[in-house]
Amino acid sequence: MTNQAQLHEELLDALAANGSLRTDPWKKAAAAVPRHEFLRGGFFRHTTVDGFSAWESVLEGEDGWLEACYRDELLVTQIAGTIVPADIRGQITREPTSSSTLPSLVLRMLEDLQVESGMRVLEIGTGTGYSTAVLSARLGDQNVTSVEYDEGVAARARAALAQFGIHPTLVAGDGLLGHTAGGPYDRIIATCGVKAVPAAWIEQTRPGGAILATVGGWLGASELARLTVHNDGTASGPLLSGQVSFMLARPHTPPPLGLLPDLSEGKEREAIIGADVLTDWTSRFVVQFAVPDVQRLTLNRNGRTEHVLIDVTSGSWAALYQDDRGRWIARQDGPDPVWDAAEEQLGRWHAAGTPAVEEFTVTVTADGQNLHW
Numbered sequence: 115m116t117n118q119a120q121l122h123e124e125l126l127d128a129l130a131a132n133g134s135l136r137t138d139p140w141k142k143a144a145a146a147v148p149r150h151e152f153l154r155g156g157f158f159r160h161t162t163v164d165g166f167s168a169w170e171s172v173l174e175g176e177d178g179w180l181e182a183c184y185r186d187e188l189l190v191t192q193i194a195g196t197i198v199p200a201d202i203r204g205q206i207t208r209e210p211t212s213s214s215t216l217p218s219l220v221l222r223m224l225e226d227l228q229v230e231s232g233m234r235v236l237e238i239g240t241g242t243g244y245s246t247a248v249l250s251a252r253l254g255d256q257n258v259t260s261v262e263y264d265e266g267v268a269a270r271a272r273a274a275l276a277q278f279g280i281h282p283t284l285v286a287g288d289g290l291l292g293h294t295a296g297g298p299y300d301r302i303i304a305t306c307g308v309k310a311v312p313a314a315w316i317e318q319t320r321p322g323g324a325i326l327a328t329v330g331g332w333l334g335a336s337e338l339a340r341l342t343v344h345n346d347g348t349a350s351g352p353l354l355s356g357q358v359s360f361m362l363a364r365p366h367t368p369p370p371l372g373l374l375p376d377l378s379e380g381k382e383r384e385a386i387i388g389a390d391v392l393t394d395w396t397s398r399f400v401v402q403f404a405v406p407d408v409q410r411l412t413l414n415r416n417g418r419t420e421h422v423l424i425d426v427t428s429g430s431w432a433a434l435y436q437d438d439r440g441r442w443i444a445r446q447d448g449p450d451p452v453w454d455a456a457e458e459q460l461g462r463w464h465a466a467g468t469p470a471v472e473e474f475t476v477t478v479t480a481d482g483q484n485l486h487w
């Protein structure tokens with residue numbers, strides 16, 4: 115057995131042992147797809163420069179490249195929307211924009227998709243093409259459509275898949291619009307996060323079909339939802355456990371903050387719930403549903419820390435701080451008082467006894483997306 119084959123086998127054994135890879139058809143599909151074939155362009159390894167988070171290239175054949183391809187590790191493959199590993203030597207401090215997902219997450223999601231042979235699947239976020247290849251190995255490439263936003267990334271995935279003799283329908287475009295020509299689909303799976311499940315995905319899934327997507331937002335908390343599409347054009351379903359997080363779909367990334375409003379304006383009141391609640395992942399997730407367009411920043415003003423939540427579209431904002439007596443004070447302005455909405459939503463959740471995310475249901479209707487418990 116070659117070193118590569120052995121590393122591949124060890125990875126699959128580990129994924130089976132930790133419960134990500136559960137059923138024989140997916141074990142067979144995962145065994146048929148060597149991940150390194152989709153990482154021949156190299157990846158970026160995380161490092162720090164002067165205390166700042168940074169990335170440095172690891173190219174094919176370099177020390178550690180093959181081993182990393184077969185570790186249960188997310189491997190970043192594009193930075194700042196254009197830069198690939200071959201483009202730089204040294205370090206870069208910008209944000210990742212494409213990656214090869216953690217193999218355990220890819221396979222866990224494929225298992226959670228609950229497919230049967232012959233089903234037609236639309237994947238959003240092709241990335242390296244690795245998950246597209248595993249899907250194709252399981253269902254046949256004629257049943258797989260994958261949409262990638264970035265043309266360069268899509269072209270590289272197409273080449274890697276073709277090299278391997280796999281030819282799914284690969285579309286370069288905005289996956290939030292789905293791909294009508296290939297529908298209706300039995301399943302839609304997204305390997306980028308969304309702020310809200312797009313109506314197009316529901317329209318392009320047959321009634322009874324399912325959408326598996328990570329619903330997240332600008333407060334930095336997300337969860338994996340498995341929605342069933344109903345005859346009336348709505349979709350609903352549970353959140354699955356695990357604090358799953360993906361880079362947000364590019365059109366769903368937050369707009370620039372622009373000029374901050376005058377944070378001295380606005381009405382003050384004592385807060386019922388303090389901003390320290392936002393250190394908790396699930397609380398942030400719950401709040402996001404109430405104020406989906408809000409971004410968060412922390413400022414040092416007037417000698418104290420202020421936690422600012424701001425919706426740049428409506429102009430509504432809240433600034434929270436602790437006064438000398440340790441009480442939380444909320445100052446708010448704009449048409450939709452941000453902390454009023456956050457407290458109301460958190461209050462309902464607290465009143466219900468803070469149920470766990472596995473007890474949450476997401477519904478998507480023409481009126482938008484809602485969270486229930």
Ligand SMILES: C[S@@+](CC[C@H](N)C(=O)[O-])C[C@H]1O[C@@H](n2cnc3c(N)ncnc32)[C@H](O)[C@@H]1O
Nearest residue numbers: 212214239241242245262263289305306363364
């Ligand atoms: C985590 S990567 C996908 C990893 C991939 N499944 C794999 O196994 O390599 C997320 C991808 O989603 C893409 N993406 C972001 N927004 C998108 C959108 N609106 N439509 C389609 N793809 C999008 C990104 O360019 C990125 O390549």
